[in-house]
Amino acid sequence: MSSTTxxxxxxxxPLTLNQPRLIHAILLLITCSFNxxxxxxxxxxxxxxxxHFQDVPGVDYLVPMTMSAPLLTVAIVSVFVGELADxxxxxxxxxxxxxxxxLVGTAPLYLDSLYAILxxxxxLGVMEAVLMTVSTTMIGDYWxxxxxxxxxxxxxxxxxxSAFLFNTMGGAIAEQGWRAPYAVFAxxxxxxxxxxxxxxxxxxxxxxxxxxxxxxxxxxxxRALALVCFFAVLLGIGFLTVPVHFGYLxxxxxxxxxxxxxxxxxxxxxxxxxxxxxxxWVLATRLxxxxxxxxxxxxxxxxxxxxxxxxxxxxxxxAGYVNGLGMGILLxxxxxxxxxxxxxxxxxxxxxxxxxxxxxxxFINPMLVVWMEKNGAGSRAGSVGYxxxxxxxxxxLALIAGLRRAGARRG
Numbered sequence: 001m002s003s004t005t006x007x008x009x010x011x012x013x014p015l016t017l018n019q020p021r022l023i024h025a026i027l028l029l030i031t032c033s034f035n036x037x038x039x040x041x042x043x044x045x046x047x048x049x050x051x052h053f054q055d056v057p058g059v060d061y062l063v064p065m066t067m068s069a070p071l072l073t074v075a076i077v078s079v080f081v082g083e084l085a086d087x088x089x090x091x092x093x094x095x096x097x098x099x100x101x102x103l104v105g106t107a108p109l110y111l112d113s114l115y116a117i118l119x120x121x122x123x124l125g126v127m128e129a130v131l132m133t134v135s136t137t138m139i140g141d142y143w144x145x146x147x148x149x150x151x152x153x154x155x156x157x158x159x160x161x162s163a164f165l166f167n168t169m170g171g172a173i174a175e176q177g178w179r180a181p182y183a184v185f186a187x188x189x190x191x192x193x194x195x196x197x198x199x200x201x202x203x204x205x206x207x208x209x210x211x212x213x214x215x216x217x218x219x220x221x222x223r224a225l226a227l228v229c230f231f232a233v234l235l236g237i238g239f240l241t242v243p244v245h246f247g248y249l250x251x252x253x254x255x256x257x258x259x260x261x262x263x264x265x266x267x268x269x270x271x272x273x274x275x276x277x278x279x280x281w282v283l284a285t286r287l288x289x290x291x292x293x294x295x296x297x298x299x300x301x302x303x304x305x306x307x308x309x310x311x312x313x314x315x316x317x318x319a320g321y322v323n324g325l326g327m328g329i330l331l332x333x334x335x336x337x338x339x340x341x342x343x344x345x346x347x348x349x350x351x352x353x354x355x356x357x358x359x360x361x362x363f364i365n366p367m368l369v370v371w372m373e374k375n376g377a378g379s380r381a382g383s384v385g386y387x388x389x390x391x392x393x394x395x396x397l398a399l400i401a402g403l404r405r406a407g408a409r410r411g
Contacts, residue, residue, distance in 0.1 A: 020143055024198060024199060025139075025151055027195055027199065028135045029154055029155055031098070031191065032135050033158050035128060036162050037185070039068075040162070042066075043067070044171040045177075045180070045181050048178035059114070066117055068363070069121045070128055071125070073122050073126055075363055076356070077129045077356075078133050078355035079353040081129045081130050082350065082351050082352020089201050090141070092201075094131065094134045094199070097130035101127040101128070101185065102187070104123040105182065108120060109179050109182050133351050134348070139151050140339045140342070140347055149279075152336045153280030153284065153332035153336075154276065155332070156328060156332050156335075157273050164266060164269040219343045225341070225350055225353060228338045229353050233361040233364070235331065237368060238330075238390075239358075241304070242327075246264060249310070249380060249381055253311060267320055268321060269324065270321065273324075274324075274325055275299075275326060276331070278329060289336075289337045292333040293333055293394070293398040298395045299323075299325050300326025300327050302392075303321075304319075304389075304391060305388040306319035306322060307323065307385075308384055309385075335354070338350060369384070369387070372386055
């Protein structure tokens, strides 16, 4: 009589429910698009809003500020939001801010005071800072390596595509009255329960012991973060140049048709989208950070200089596409550069600091470009040309850094 012994079962790795999937990427990427919703959908309704509040002192300044105030608020609070995300955790901040984003975003539907509307827009900027900072941080928490780089590039792709759609929708919705576009901000109420159900709290500083926090923090390099933040301010200045000044450049060459100018903006957005895809699927895995920045600044700077010399609609629109292509490479390259250098315990703060500096640069852009126009550049196109030269200086610095790194490896 023979007996058989059942083979011992091989130990299996424990199943983990918290594995990032497509639904998590979709939720976090859509959340990032709220950043452009804050401004993109409102432009066509501002003239009617200004006419409604025409008796309010300073209305010429206050109504445009309802569009720009959230940018300054984001610049001020993002770094503090990131620190809170590290200390308290990510998920509850994200879900709570999605709810309050809808509440303060839709407030102008029923507010009758322009000052109250301006205050609600500042509050919206705080919620935007939370959504943008925490969603970006959670992408870094959930994924790593090349996959994380691709999602970071898709973040800009989604934002640029959303900006194009929101700009298109804004005009149609504004036909229903200047208050109508504010109803769109209620969309975050749809996402909040989905976030609460699908997302999980990643490992953060809040879940670490003091010893774990000390060990994790050893890799934090404040000087590296300071360098990234310095470049983020410059990137913000460059990135907002076309959105703010492209229409003025067209007017200077005699193009007055809103349809033509709108098409040129669409071509620029297409360039940004193309740049993000090139970064995520080509450059992110083939070039180091210095060479990524060199490629992006070279293309973006060339686009600015082409705008400076453009004499007709076709040339200016083509220059806008070239610039968008470079900017589409630069933004995800900067975000992933920052993400790679941040330990888990400081990731929220580091992303928040980057967002603060990026938005600060965007806030500075209109004042800087107009100042250059009145103090030496001579025209809006001349100012854009100076911005292009500044970007090419950064290109040279990135090239030097890339060559030095290559030389060090050979040595």
